[in-house]
Amino acid sequence: MNIFGVGLPEVTVILVLALLIFGPKKLPELGKQLGKTLKSLKKASNEFQNEIEQVINESEKEDLPKSPENNYTNGLDQVTKEPEKKDLSKSDSNDK
8 A cells, every 4th residue: 555655554653643642532633624635635636737728728729720610511501502593593584
């Protein structure tokens, strides 16, 4: 077992020293505070990492050229408009 580069014997020594220094009544309170502190540090670290990833993703999107989807959509608009023009021209020739 290796927690933060500290093995089981070292963790045991630290816990025994904490028990001797703070006593059995204060030890649960200290553990609770330590847990809260670690939880808040982990949350802050995750938020910071997410913000960094968002900035990187935004900068990558700005650097990319226009996507082919936009060109394809524009092509569809043109295709849709062309038959309408043809239909109008056919109706004009039929009226004459």
